Amino acid sequence: MMKKPVVIQCATPPEFTALHDAFGRPELEKAGKRQFFAATSSHCVVLRGSVGKVWAAASAEFAIGRWWPGLVIDFGAAGALVPELKVGDLVLAEKVIEHDVSAAEGGLPWVPAALGPTFADLHGEFAANSWLEKTPSYPEFLKIHSGPRVTRGRLAAGDKDIQTVQERAALADRVSAIAATWESSAVGRVCKFHGVPFLSIRVVTDLGTDEFLAEYRAGAAKALLPAARAVVKLFTA
Numbered sequence: 001m002m003k004k005p006v007v008i009q010c011a012t013p014p015e016f017t018a019l020h021d022a023f024g025r026p027e028l029e030k031a032g033k034r035q036f037f038a039a040t041s042s043h044c045v046v047l048r049g050s051v052g053k054v055w056a057a058a059s060a061e062f063a064i065g066r067w068w069p070g071l072v073i074d075f076g077a078a079g080a081l082v083p084e085l086k087v088g089d090l091v092l093a094e095k096v097i098e099h100d101v102s103a104a105e106g107g108l109p110w111v112p113a114a115l116g117p118t119f120a121d122l123h124g125e126f127a128a129n130s131w132l133e134k135t136p137s138y139p140e141f142l143k144i145h146s147g148p149r150v151t152r153g154r155l156a157a158g159d160k161d162i163q164t165v166q167e168r169a170a171l172a173d174r175v176s177a178i179a180a181t182w183e184s185s186a187v188g189r190v191c192k193f194h195g196v197p198f199l200s201i202r203v204v205t206d207l208g209t210d211e212f213l214a215e216y217r218a219g220a221a222k223a224l225l226p227a228a229r230a231v232v233k234l235f236t237a
Contacts, residue, residue, distance in 0.1 A: 004070030005038075007063045008046045008231065011056060011183050014220050015076045015228075016048040022228035034062065042235035045069070049183070052159050056183035060190035071197045074187040075231060077220055078155065078179040078202035079162055081172035085204050088223040090148045090230060091179045093155040093200035098185045099175050100158030148203065148226050153178035155200055157185035163212040179204060203227035 010016050016035065020026070023039040023046065030036075036047040045067055049059030060072060078091055085091070156177035162168050171180065184200045191198035203226075205219030206212065 003043050005067050006042075006044045006071045006073060006235065007067055007069040008044055008073045008075050009049055009056070009059055009063060009183075009187055010046070010074075010076045011049055011051045012076065013048070014224055016046065018224035018228040019046045019075065019231070021225060022232045031062070031066070034059065039235075042232070044235055052182055053157070053186035056186040057190050060187045064190065064194050064196055069196060071199060072187060072191050073231070074181075074184050074198070074200040074202075075228070076181065076183070076202060077205040077216070077224070078181045079168065079216075080179055080204045080207045081156065081162070081168045082178045083207075085151065085178060085207070086149075087204050087207065087219045088148050088226065089204045090150045090227055091155065091200075091202045091204065092150060092152045093184060093202070094152050095154045096157055096184045096188050096200055097154060097175050097177060098158060099156040099171060099177070099180070100160055148223070148230055150230075151178065155184050155202065156180045157182065161212060163208060165208040168208045201227075201231055 008019060010019060020028070020037060023037070023042070023044070026037045026039055028035060028037050034047060034049070036045055038045050045063070047059060047063050049056050056074075063069065063072065074093075080086070080089075154175070154177040156171055156175050157180070159182055162171055162180045168180070171177065179202060181200070181202055184202070188198045188200065203223045205223050206216045209215070
């Protein structure tokens with residue numbers, strides 16, 4: 001039986017370029033406006049979606065329908081919410097929680113009832129890394145690899161940049177997350193709906209200590225390629 005591929009989905013051109021370089025620059029392909037490449041020796045397909053939860057969900061739906069993968073990995077940048085994280089650190093998401101959709105005062109995350117209890121508990125969280133723990137290369141990835149430092153924790157996802165240190169501390173306190181992304185929860189929702197294993201691996205690009213866009217761009221230039229190389233090690237170790 002043919003091995004199911006792993007789809008690695010990212011949102012931005014710099015994220016896609018980092019993965020493309022890390023996999024050795026395979027031939028690029030297009031499906032409509034979606035750009036992707038297949039790293040056949042690693043049984044991986046890397047797909048560039050776009051920024052935000054709606055586009056991320058649409059891209060994940062497309063990927064599952066086209067390749068029916070054994071795993072979908074959400075890869076890309078993240079903003080640190082806690083001072084312990086530094087630019088270049090990898091975050092393996094133990095849970096992902098939406099922070100910008102509220103069903104009640106206080107900002108409690110909301111999950112559509114149509115998805116049912118198989119998707120999430122009452123707070124809209126879902127386990128993210130059970131697949132990774134079963135891979136033979138997982139211990140090496142965490143303990144032996146010479147790449148970025150790896151931290152496990154909760155991601156907060158929402159269509160909003162959390163720019164200042166004060167905003168980040170408030171969000172961390174509200175949802176007990178260590179880093180923030182835009183797309184992770186959307187990719188996870190689609191995967192859970194289809195019964196496809198899901199993992200989010202994000203790299204810290206900004207801390208909220210400087211002008212946001214400049215800090216993000218500098219952090220992305222420094223951190224994305226080493227993070228992409230660390231992800232590639234999962235499939236080549």
